[in-house]
Structures are given as structure tokens and as C-alpha cells.
Amino acid sequence: MVYETTSAEQKTVLAAYSGRTATIELNRPDAMNAMNLEMLQELVSILKEITVNEEVDIVILRGKGKAFSAGGDIKMMLSASNENEFHCVMDCISELVSVLYFMPKLVICAIHGAAAGLGLSVALAADYIIADPESKIAMNFIGIGLIPDGGGHFFLERRLGEVKAKELIWEGKVLDARQALEKGLIHEVAGETLDKAADRKRQEWLASPIQAMIKTKKILSENNRPTLLKILELEKNAQLKMRKTNDHKEGVKAFLEKRKPVFTGK
Structure with missing residues (x-):
């Protein structure tokens, strides 16, 4: 039995259940699934529901439309003008990533189009990432x-090591799926359609001793819990300082004006 739990006209995140699988779809296609506060809150709520759903073993996370997620919504960044609003957004981001990373389910992230900035951070919290060959993948906050x-x-430090993580963050380069695979950012480039590749992985896991796999995930993630929570707090505090810099203001202005930014280091 397959059934939808949300309405496409009203929700920024959709969830559907089939057997032992929950499929979550980001649903702001007109904005390339850029994550605003509403989407973040809805995604947290759905993930919490799935976390306690004993009938679900596998979660597939994907995006509707032309992209997985272009990152954080620029309008949300501009509207979070005071520290209280900023902390609300950042706390929601931290909760989202924590729930996703620690949930006792196996998570497949299926990427197509753009997976950038916060969109990539969320994807990296999954257990297995499959990307369409035409995907564009970037940790481009630096821009x-x-x-x-x-x-x-x-997530980058664990996948790439400290040196390569800094390189990727500082350069902010856009990678294609093959380059992302070579670096170890993703697990697989879809050799068929993305849907078929994700379903093949899902079927492989469903035919495995999945409770043992989930237990391994729980042991490793719980061991990493203090570090992840510490980094999330460090990121929040540092991001607040970065938002006050002239370089950030110039970066946003250049983005909106569709030109190359001129940074001064201040």
C-alpha cells in the first residue's frame, strides 16, 4: 500500500510510505528546493515521525523539480535580521541534521540537479548518496x-579528511557527479535513471539483515554525537560573526546582482 501524508499545494515537504520505506520529497520546485524556515520545520517534523515509526526501515530523501536543493533560501538569510531570528533558523538547521543523522533508519539521498550549500550538508547526513550524472554538487558558502x-x-572532514575538507570549503568549486564520486563525497553515480538506482539500493538493503545494519549505524553515530553537536554549535556562533562582515554583505549583493563579488577580507 502506498499513501501520501501531505498535500503538494500546502506543504514544502512531502512524505509517502510504501512497505518498509518512507520517501521524503522536498517540494519547493520553483525555488530549486531552497530551504526556508517553513521547509526546515516541516522536514524536522516528518523526520521525527519516521524516527518513531517501527514499520519503516529505509528512508529515501529526494527533491521535486529540477534540483535536490540549491541550499539555504537567500530571502530567509536576509529576513533573519536580528539575532533571535538567526538563532531560530540555525537551531532548526541543527535539529534537522541531528535527527537525520541519528535516526535509526537507513537513509538514501538521491541527488539530481543542484545539491549546494545547506542542501549538500543535509545530503551528507544520509547513509548513502546516489547522484544523477548531470548533478552539480558544491559546498559554496564561501561565495x-x-x-x-x-x-x-x-561531514566533510569525515569523508575527505581535514586537508581536503578545507580545500573544498575554501575553493567552493562546483563538482559534477563523477568528480564528487572520485573525491569520496558521494557513493554512486546512477548508471540508469536516478529512481531506478535508488530503488535498486533500497531492494538490496531490504534483502539484507537490516536490523544489524541499523545497529551498526547507531553505535557509530552515537560515538560521534558529542563531536557533531559541538561542531553545530561552533558553526552557529561563527556564522553569526560572518553575517556581520562586509564580505558577506558584498557576497549577497553580488549574488542578487548576478556579478562576481569583490571581497576585501573584512
Whole structure:
């Protein structure tokens, strides 16, 4: 039985259940699934529901439309003008990443189009990432004078090592799926359609001793819990300082004016 739990006209995140699988779809296609506060809150709520759903073993996370997620919504960044609003957004991001990373389910993230900034941080919290060959993958906070958040430092350091993580963050380059695979950012480039590749992985896991796999995930993630939570707090505090810099203001202005920013280091 397959059934939807949300309405596409009203929700920025959709959830559907089929057997032992929950499929979550980011649903702001007109904004390339850029994450605003509403989407973040809805995603946290759905993930919490799935976390306690004993009938679900596998979660597939994907985006509707032309992209997985272009990152944080620039309008949200501009509207979070005071520290209380900023902390609300950052706390929601931290909760989202924590719930996703620690949930006792196996999570497949299926990337197509853009997976950038916060969108990439969220994808990296999954257990297995499959990307369409035409995907564009970037940790590009540097382009607007910010640092990665959503645990980006934590996930990149574990996948790439400290030296390569700094390189990727500082350069902010856009990678294609093959380059991302070669660096170890993702696990697989879809050799068929993305849907078929994700379903093949899902079927492989469903035919495995999945409770043993989940237990391994829980042991390793719980061991990492103090570090992830510490990094999320460090990111929040550092991001607040970065938002006050001239370089960030110039980066946002240049983005909106569709030109190359001129940074001064201040």
C-alpha cells in the first residue's frame, strides 16, 4: 500500500510510505528546493515521525523539480535580521541534521540537479548518496562570505579528511557527479535513471539483515554525537560573526546582482 501524508499545494515537504520505506520529497520546485524556515520545520517534523515509526526501515530523501536543493533560501538569510531570528533558523538547521543523522533508519539521498550549500550538508547526513550524472554538487558558502553550516565541517572532514575538507570549503568549486564520486563525497553515480538506482539500493538493503545494519549505524553515530553537536554549535556562533562582515554583505549583493563579488577580507 502506498499513501501520501501531505498535500503538494500546502506543504514544502512531502512524505509517502510504501512497505518498509518512507520517501521524503522536498517540494519547493520553483525555488530549486531552497530551504526556508517553513521547509526546515516541516522536514524536522516528518523526520521525527519516521524516527518513531517501527514499520519503516529505509528512508529515501529526494527533491521535486529540477534540483535536490540549491541550499539555504537567500530571502530567509536576509529576513533573519536580528539575532533571535538567526538563532531560530540555525537551531532548526541543527535539529534537522541531528535527527537525520541519528535516526535509526537507513537513509538514501538521491541527488539530481543542484545539491549546494545547506542542501549538500543535509545530503551528507544520509547513509548513502546516489547522484544523477548531470548533478552539480558544491559546498559554496564561501561565495557569499559564509562558512558551511548544517554540520558541513563534520561531514566533510569525515569523508575527505581535514586537508581536503578545507580545500573544498575554501575553493567552493562546483563538482559534477563523477568528480564528487572520485573525491569520496558521494557513493554512486546512477548508471540508469536516478529512481531506478535508488530503488535498486533500497531492494538490496531490504534483502539484507537490516536490523544489524541499523545497529551498526547507531553505535557509530552515537560515538560521534558529542563531536557533531559541538561542531553545530561552533558553526552557529561563527556564522553569526560572518553575517556581520562586509564580505558577506558584498557576497549577497553580488549574488542578487548576478556579478562576481569583490571581497576585501573584512
